[in-house]
Amino acid sequence: MAVAPSVDELKKLTGYKAVDDYVKSGMVVGLGTGSTAAFAVERLGQKLSSGELSDIVAIPTSIRTKEQAESLGIPLVQLDTHPVLDVAIDGADEVDPDLNLVKGRGGALLREKMVEVQAKKFIVIVDESKLVDGLGISGAMPVEVTPFCYQFNLDRLLNLPSIKGCTAKLRMDADKPYVTDNDNYIVDLFFDTPIKDAALAASEIRSLVGIVEHGLFLGMSSAVIIAGKDGVYVKE
Numbered sequence: 001m002a003v004a005p006s007v008d009e010l011k012k013l014t015g016y017k018a019v020d021d022y023v024k025s026g027m028v029v030g031l032g033t034g035s036t037a038a039f040a041v042e043r044l045g046q047k048l049s050s051g052e053l054s055d056i057v058a059i060p061t062s063i064r065t066k067e068q069a070e071s072l073g074i075p076l077v078q079l080d081t082h083p084v085l086d087v088a089i090d091g092a093d094e095v096d097p098d099l100n101l102v103k104g105r106g107g108a109l110l111r112e113k114m115v116e117v118q119a120k121k122f123i124v125i126v127d128e129s130k131l132v133d134g135l136g137i138s139g140a141m142p143v144e145v146t147p148f149c150y151q152f153n154l155d156r157l158l159n160l161p162s163i164k165g166c167t168a169k170l171r172m173d174a175d176k177p178y179v180t181d182n183d184n185y186i187v188d189l190f191f192d193t194p195i196k197d198a199a200l201a202a203s204e205i206r207s208l209v210g211i212v213e214h215g216l217f218l219g220m221s222s223a224v225i226i227a228g229k230d231g232v233y234v235k236e
């Protein structure tokens with residue numbers, strides 16, 4: 001009897017496929033953050049060192065990914081000099097039927113969004129467990145906030161009409177607030193039912209001064225590569 005692939009094996013399948021199918025020599029590539037994206041970075045490193053790909057430059061979306069890419073000899077650049085990317089590849093925490101996403105449970109949402117919104121193609125790589133009927137239902141919807149008066153930020157989030165009834169928690173790292181790569185804090189929002197109007201929630205959250213970014217990635221995905229028990233497939 002065939003043994004079902006582990007979640008890590010599924011993540012690897014999607015990460016490798018994203019690089020194999022969407023990255024060509026000469027491209028500017030956005031490198032996502034997280035355990036799934038790490039497999040795409042690994043594959044890119046392999047293909048550069050074997051010579052199968054060349055003239056690639058990449059933009060990492062976190063310090064973690066930057067360190068992984070550097071360890072694999074992937075040439076890195078920044079948005080300042082390369083404001084348009086050919087492709088960006090990243091994981092996600094939730095994918096809805098319209099390919100909208102929740103991202104940022106790994107804490108890298110700001111740099112991820114800055115890089116991925118600049119990509120001509122944004123390829124999302126997930127195992128089937130990330131598919132949801134509506135956003136906000138499987139866990140936290142992260143919001144990056146300024147540390148200055150974070151409790152004030154948190155209270156105002158809780159009062160937004162579009163997300164009324166959610167609960168909010170400052171993300172902690174042991175006994176201290178979790179600090180992002182941008183020296184901000186994260187407030188995790190939790191919902192009992194999917195967010196009714198994610199576009200409205202996104203615009204209300206963004207309208208608050210002091211909120212840096214949120215984990216709703218709406219209308220950004222070009223394709224989602226999904227790995228599950230029946231194999232790997234692509235939704236566009």
Ligand code: 5RP
Nearest residue numbers: 034035036091104106107108
């Ligand atoms: C990090 C992210 C990640 O892409 C997301 O959390 C998925 O991570 P993983 O592939 O480890 O499940 O948004 O901020």
